[in-house]
Amino acid sequence: MSEAVALIRLSGITKTYGSGQAAFQALKGIDLAIDAGDFVAIMGPSGSGKSTAMNILGCLDTPSSGSYEFEGVKVEQLSRNERALLRRNYLGFVFQGFNLLSRTTALENVELPLIYRGEPAAARHAAARAALRQVGLEGWEHHTPAELSGGQQQRVAIARAIVTRPAVLLADEPTGNLDTHTGEEIMELISALNRDQGITVLMVTHEPDMAAHAKRVIRFVDGRVDSDRRNGEAD
Amino acid sequence: MLWNTLLLALRSIRRNLMRSFLTILGIVIGVAAVITMVTLGNGATQSVSDQISSMGSNLLIVMPGQRFGPGAEAGAPFKSADIEVIRNQITSARLVAPIVSKSATAVYQANNWSTVVTGTSNDYFEAGNWEIAAGRTFTEAEEKSGKAVCVVGETVRDKLFGRQNPVGSEIRIKQFACEVIGLLKAKGQSSMGSDQDDSVVMPLRTVQRRLSGSQDINRLTISVKEGASIDAAKEQLTRLLRERRNIAENEDDDFRVMDTRQIAETLTSTTKILTMLLGAVAAVSLLVGGIGIMNIMLVSVTERTREIGIRLAIGALEREVLLQFLIEAVVLSSLGGLIGITIATAASIFLAGLMNVPYLFDPSINLLSFFFAAAIGVIFGYFPAQRAAGLNPIDALRHE
Numbered sequence: 001m002s003e004a005v006a007l008i009r010l011s012g013i014t015k016t017y018g019s020g021q022a023a024f025q026a027l028k029g030i031d032l033a034i035d036a037g038d039f040v041a042i043m044g045p046s047g048s049g050k051s052t053a054m055n056i057l058g059c060l061d062t063p064s065s066g067s068y069e070f071e072g073v074k075v076e077q078l079s080r081n082e083r084a085l086l087r088r089n090y091l092g093f094v095f096q097g098f099n100l101l102s103r104t105t106a107l108e109n110v111e112l113p114l115i116y117r118g119e120p121a122a123a124r125h126a127a128a129r130a131a132l133r134q135v136g137l138e139g140w141e142h143h144t145p146a147e148l149s150g151g152q153q154q155r156v157a158i159a160r161a162i163v164t165r166p167a168v169l170l171a172d173e174p175t176g177n178l179d180t181h182t183g184e185e186i187m188e189l190i191s192a193l194n195r196d197q198g199i200t201v202l203m204v205t206h207e208p209d210m211a212a213h214a215k216r217v218i219r220f221v222d223g224r225v226d227s228d229r230r231n232g233e234a235d
Numbered sequence: 236m237l238w239n240t241l242l243l244a245l246r247s248i249r250r251n252l253m254r255s256f257l258t259i260l261g262i263v264i265g266v267a268a269v270i271t272m273v274t275l276g277n278g279a280t281q282s283v284s285d286q287i288s289s290m291g292s293n294l295l296i297v298m299p300g301q302r303f304g305p306g307a308e309a310g311a312p313f314k315s316a317d318i319e320v321i322r323n324q325i326t327s328a329r330l331v332a333p334i335v336s337k338s339a340t341a342v343y344q345a346n347n348w349s350t351v352v353t354g355t356s357n358d359y360f361e362a363g364n365w366e367i368a369a370g371r372t373f374t375e376a377e378e379k380s381g382k383a384v385c386v387v388g389e390t391v392r393d394k395l396f397g398r399q400n401p402v403g404s405e406i407r408i409k410q411f412a413c414e415v416i417g418l419l420k421a422k423g424q425s426s427m428g429s430d431q432d433d434s435v436v437m438p439l440r441t442v443q444r445r446l447s448g449s450q451d452i453n454r455l456t457i458s459v460k461e462g463a464s465i466d467a468a469k470e471q472l473t474r475l476l477r478e479r480r481n482i483a484e485n486e487d488d489d490f491r492v493m494d495t496r497q498i499a500e501t502l503t504s505t506t507k508i509l510t511m512l513l514g515a516v517a518a519v520s521l522l523v524g525g526i527g528i529m530n531i532m533l534v535s536v537t538e539r540t541r542e543i544g545i546r547l548a549i550g551a552l553e554r555e556v557l558l559q560f561l562i563e564a565v566v567l568s569s570l571g572g573l574i575g576i577t578i579a580t581a582a583s584i585f586l587a588g589l590m591n592v593p594y595l596f597d598p599s600i601n602l603l604s605f606f607f608a609a610a611i612g613v614i615f616g617y618f619p620a621q622r623a624a625g626l627n628p629i630d631a632l633r634h635e
Contacts, residue, residue, distance in 0.1 A: 058548075061627050061629045062627065080553060084553070085552070087549065087628075089550070091550075093548050099541070099632060103251065104246070115243060116546075116550050116555065160549065
C-alpha cells in the first residue's frame with residue numbers, strides 16, 4: 001500500500017487541557033501516517049501524551065487543533081453521531097481496565113457492538129460465540145466479568161473489539177493490569193489478529209517486551225513524536 | 236433500533252436487579268399509599284352519605300340551643316304542647332317525633348349493657364327509616380299510658396340475649412322492668428361513628444315518667460311530606476317556634492333547625508377534608524419514594540456513566556443510549572406503578588372491609604399517582620444519563 005492512501009493520517013494535532021495559566025498542552029503537534037495492516041506500538045513515559053493521542057485516534061476525544069484523516073475522511077468535520085458510526089463500523093477498542101459491562105455475561109458483552117449494528121439475534125449469537133472461541137474462551141460464554149480472571153476479561157474485551165471485524169484495533173495498555181505471563185498471551189493473541197486477519201493494530205504500552213511484538217514503534221516524549229522506527233531496524 | 240434498544244434496556248434491568256428492585260419499591264410504596272388513603276377516604280365519605288340517607292330523607296331535626304361548645308346558650312327544651320302545635324300548623328310536616336334520650340343500663344338475667352334509652356312515638360320508626368325485624372311497635376294505649384314496653388336495637392339484643400329472640404322477654408332498666416315487644420333491624424354505624432343499633436326505644440311518656448322525671452323533650456324529628464319544600468317547612472317552623480318561645484325581632488333563635496341535607500353536607504365535607512389530609516400525607520410518602528429513586532439513581536451514576544462511556548466507545552449513538560435509559564426508566568416506573576396499584580387495590584378492599592366502608596375504585600387518583608410516579612422515575616432515571624451521554628466518550632469512561 002502506498003503512502004498516499006495511508007489509513008490514518010494525523011497532521012499538526014494538538015491537544016490542550018484547561019485554559020489560561022493552568023492550560024496544559026498534552027500534544028504539541030503530531031504528524032503521523034499509519035498504513036492499513038500495520039502493527040504500531042506507541043511508547044513513552046507517562047505524561048508524554050501517548051494515551052491522549054490514542055484517544056484522538058480512536059475518536060473518543062477531539063483534538064484542539066490539527067487534522068485527522070481516516071481513510072481520507074476528515075474526522076474533525078464529522079458530527080458526534082458520525083464519529084460514533086465511525087467507531088461502530090471501523091474501530092475496536094481494548095482498554096487497560098477492560099471496561100466490560102459488569103454483571104453481564106461474556107456473550108452479552110461481546111454481542112453488544114452487534115446490537116448497535118442492528119444485527120439479527122441469530123447472526124449476533126453466532127458471531128459472538130465465534131469471537132469468544134477465537135480468543136480461547138469457548139465454554140465461558142455465560143460467565144460474568146466478576147467470575148473471570150483478568151486475562152480472561154481482557155480476552156472478552158478483545159472478542160468484543162474484533163467481533164465487528166474492525167479495520168483498526170486500538171489497545172490502550174492492554175497488558176497493563178495483567179501479570180507478565182498472561183500479558184504475553186494477550187500479546188500473542190493481538191499479534192495473531194494482525195498477522196492472520198490483517199487488522200491494523202495501534203497499541204499504547206510502556207513495556208518494551210510488549211512493544212517488541214509490534215512492527216513499528218513510535219516513541220512519544222513531551223507531547224511530540226521523539227522517534228519512529230520499524231522493529232528490526234537498527235536504533 | 237427501537238427493538239434492539241428495548242432489548243438492551245431489559246437486559247440492563249435484569250442484570251441490576253437490586254437497583255431495579257429499589258427503584259420499583261420507592262414507586263410502589265408511594266403509589267400504594269396515595270391510592271389506598273384516597274380510596275378509603277372516598278369510601279368513608281360514601282358511607283357517611285349512605286348513613287345519612289339511612290336516617291331518612293326530608294328530615295328536619297330541631298334542637299334547643301343555638302351553638303355547640305363553650306358559650307352556647309342552652310335554650311329551653313320543648314314540651315308536648317309544641318308537638319301538637321307543629322302537627323296542626325306545619326301542613327307540610329308528615330310525621331313529628333319527639334325524642335328524649337337517657338343513658339341507662341339494661342339488664343337481662345346475668346347480662347347487663349349500658350345503652351341509650353330513647354323515649355319517642357311510633358313516628359320515630361317511620362321518620363328514621365327503622366324497620367322492625369321481629370315483634371311490633373307501640374300501640375296507642377301503650378303510648379298514652381306510658382307502659383313499660385320497649386323495642387330494642389340489634390346491639391342490645393346481641394349483648395343481652397345473644398342470638399335468642401328477645402320479643403316477649405323482660406329486661407330491667409334502672410329500677411323498672413320493661414317488656415320487649417320488638418326488635419329493630421340493624422342499621423350499623425351512624426355518620427358520627429356511633430352505633431345506631433345500640434338503643435332501646437320506649438314510648439315518650441314511659442321515659443319521661445320513669446327515667447328523665449320531667450316533661451321535657453330534647454329533640455324533635457320532623458319528616459316533611461314528599462314533594463313539599465324543605466326550606467319552606469324549615470322557615471315556617473322557625474317562625475312558629477320563635478313565636479311560641481317569645482323571641483323578639485332582634486334576638487337570635489334559641490333553637491336550631493337542621494335538615495338532613497345540611498347535615499350530610501357538613502359531615503361529607505368533614506370526611507372530604509380528612510381524605511385530602513390523608514392524601515397529602517400519602518403524597519409525602521410518594522415524594523419520599525421519589526427521593527429514594529433519586530438517591531439510587533445518583534449513587535449509581537458513576538457506574539452508569541462508565542457504562543455509557545463503554546457504549547459510546549463501541550459505537551452507540553447518543554440517542555440510542557438515551558433511548559435505552561428512557562425505556563429503562565419507563566419500564567421500571569410503570570412496573571412500580573402497576574404493582575403499587577395492585578397492592579393499593581388489595582389493601583383498600585381489605586381495609587374497607589375492616590373499616591366497614593364501601594370500596595370505591597377511583598380512576599383519577601389511580602391515574603394521577605401512576606403518572607406522577609412514572610414522571611419521577613423518568614426524570615431521575617433519564618436526566619443523569621442525559622448528562623453522561625453528552626460527554627466525550629473518554630470522559631465518560633474515566634468518570635470516577
